[in-house]
Amino acid sequence: MNAFARTLGLTCLLCACSGTSVTPDAPTTPALRPQEAVQAFLAEYDRQLAEYGTAASLAAWDAYTSGDPAHFATYAAHTERLMHFHSDAARLAQIDAFLDHSEALDPLQVRALHVARLAHLEHQLPAQTLAELVAASTAIEQVFNTFRGTYQGQPQPNNTLLGILANATDEEERHQAWLALKEVGHAVAPQLIALAKLRNAGATQLGFANYWDMQLRMQDFDPAELVALFEEIDRVTREPFARVKAEIDAEVAQRLGLTPRELMPWHYDNPFFQSPPPAAALNLDTFFEHRPKEEIVEIARAFFAHIGTPIDAVIANSDLWEREGKDQHAYAFSIDRADDVRTLLNIRPTADWMDTMLHEQGHAIYDLGVDRSLPYLLRAPAHAFTTEGIAMAFGALARDPAWLATFAKVPIDAIEAVAPAIFEQQRREQLLFARWTLVMFNFERALYEDPDQDLNRLWWDMVERFQGLRRPLDRDAADWASKPHFTIAPVYYHNYMLGEVFAAQLRATLGDPSDAALPWFERPNLARHLAERVFAPGMRLPWSDFVTAATGQPLSPVFFVAELTPPAAQ
Numbered sequence: 001m002n003a004f005a006r007t008l009g010l011t012c013l014l015c016a017c018s019g020t021s022v023t024p025d026a027p028t029t030p031a032l033r034p035q036e037a038v039q040a041f042l043a044e045y046d047r048q049l050a051e052y053g054t055a056a057s058l059a060a061w062d063a064y065t066s067g068d069p070a071h072f073a074t075y076a077a078h079t080e081r082l083m084h085f086h087s088d089a090a091r092l093a094q095i096d097a098f099l100d101h102s103e104a105l106d107p108l109q110v111r112a113l114h115v116a117r118l119a120h121l122e123h124q125l126p127a128q129t130l131a132e133l134v135a136a137s138t139a140i141e142q143v144f145n146t147f148r149g150t151y152q153g154q155p156q157p158n159n160t161l162l163g164i165l166a167n168a169t170d171e172e173e174r175h176q177a178w179l180a181l182k183e184v185g186h187a188v189a190p191q192l193i194a195l196a197k198l199r200n201a202g203a204t205q206l207g208f209a210n211y212w213d214m215q216l217r218m219q220d221f222d223p224a225e226l227v228a229l230f231e232e233i234d235r236v237t238r239e240p241f242a243r244v245k246a247e248i249d250a251e252v253a254q255r256l257g258l259t260p261r262e263l264m265p266w267h268y269d270n271p272f273f274q275s276p277p278p279a280a281a282l283n284l285d286t287f288f289e290h291r292p293k294e295e296i297v298e299i300a301r302a303f304f305a306h307i308g309t310p311i312d313a314v315i316a317n318s319d320l321w322e323r324e325g326k327d328q329h330a331y332a333f334s335i336d337r338a339d340d341v342r343t344l345l346n347i348r349p350t351a352d353w354m355d356t357m358l359h360e361q362g363h364a365i366y367d368l369g370v371d372r373s374l375p376y377l378l379r380a381p382a383h384a385f386t387t388e389g390i391a392m393a394f395g396a397l398a399r400d401p402a403w404l405a406t407f408a409k410v411p412i413d414a415i416e417a418v419a420p421a422i423f424e425q426q427r428r429e430q431l432l433f434a435r436w437t438l439v440m441f442n443f444e445r446a447l448y449e450d451p452d453q454d455l456n457r458l459w460w461d462m463v464e465r466f467q468g469l470r471r472p473l474d475r476d477a478a479d480w481a482s483k484p485h486f487t488i489a490p491v492y493y494h495n496y497m498l499g500e501v502f503a504a505q506l507r508a509t510l511g512d513p514s515d516a517a518l519p520w521f522e523r524p525n526l527a528r529h530l531a532e533r534v535f536a537p538g539m540r541l542p543w544s545d546f547v548t549a550a551t552g553q554p555l556s557p558v559f560f561v562a563e564l565t566p567p568a569a570q
Helices: 003-008 034-066 069-085 089-099 107-121 127-146 158-167 171-205 211-218 223-256 294-306 312-317 351-369 384-399 401-406 412-449 455-467 494-509 526-535 543-551 558-563
Strands: 149-151 154-156 331-334 341-344
Touching: 034 069, 034 089, 034 107, 034 127, 034 331, 034 341, 069 127, 089 107, 127 171, 149 158, 149 171, 154 158, 158 171, 171 211, 171 412, 211 223, 211 412, 223 412, 223 494, 294 312, 294 351, 312 341, 312 351, 331 351, 341 351, 351 384, 351 526, 384 401, 384 412, 384 494, 384 526, 384 543, 401 412, 412 455, 412 494, 412 558, 494 543, 494 558, 526 543
Parallel strands: none
Antiparallel strands: 149 154, 331 341
């Protein structure tokens, strides 16, 4: 995940930025021509954005890598200052005045003003309200950062609990590990509901239906169009998912000595069923589990150097290993929107962490590849979902037979023996992830429409509907709240699904037609295509225009759906 959309709330800016007020009249004098006036205004705004953005990014990094309350307090202060910076009503009025005469401006100036306007709109609230929003969110983030679920009387990190779900065959051990992974939901649910109400209050004060509606509009989405797209994803994935789910249930039941009708959520490897367990004939962990964890890093380093996007500087600045207090997830941080790009991981020698290492470095090379001549304001990925798409495309290579043979040095005979199972596993992963995003998208929409409804029940209603899981009998717990995205990346999860759609479209359109037979990551002009068409443009264009320019056509789920079709049926 790109850290800045998630941590600092500027979903259209994708990076930390804060500062003091810019006096709109200072750079804008009658003697200046329109383009000159706007350029002076944007230059001062951009200067402060860069200065305080870097400081805020560093504060976020210190908080997430340490869990130290003092660092979280500093992080909260920077976030509040960021919100205050963008709450300047006079500056917003000046931006609107400039945009009223956009026909006299350079297109890049118009784009910068549009992005700046979105950054300001959601923060036109009283200082006290902004402070309350930051304090509430940061307090929950700190709980997630330091919480360890209790298993057999001892607090355990998520990696250990996930390992139990992946390997244990004892019913009680699996159940207790699953419960431990859900404990944090009980700890934060009341605060999350209060935060949702506070967010809604701010959004309605600004004229939006609720916070969900506001956030989508701030991300340049039409909520109705996005709802329609997810309804289409539901329709096209429902039947193939049902078939795959039946296959998975038969395999899991056989492995655990149960019948499919007896399966409960803790019988699957992932606590949210957002990814499938290894197929019966496949366990990709066997390709990594006997290696030192450091080799995961070296494999990624060699691969990205091979394709012409070296990550040595990123690795040197990154925090890669588990320790107490550190956030247990994974993120990419573009500290200064220039050379200082870092990643936070908790690597173990598993296929999932190979995927995650490649994923986060995908974010990193995107951040590093944005045209440095762009102003700080626009020196970021085109949209949250485009950087997620790049990251997902690279992460998926950890399950690509050709990549495993070439870069992970897995013996060819071992790869050939499981290649069909790998392709089937990839299809399963795309289907399960699509159904999981339907849960997140629809639940979060409902959460902000009515935070006082029975959210515990609603969660399992949606899990049953979209994922086909059985709810635990008589369970009334805030399992939904154990997903950190509701706090640290609110109204963001749709960008992962759109990222998958974008990634499929990129895989289908990268390179020349004569390269189509090659794996996409081995196409001769890959680095040039990514650099020129995907990375360098930054936020120069609205996301819809960017996707068309990068892939030759508007964003469409047709390529994602095509990848769900088994090779024999194509």
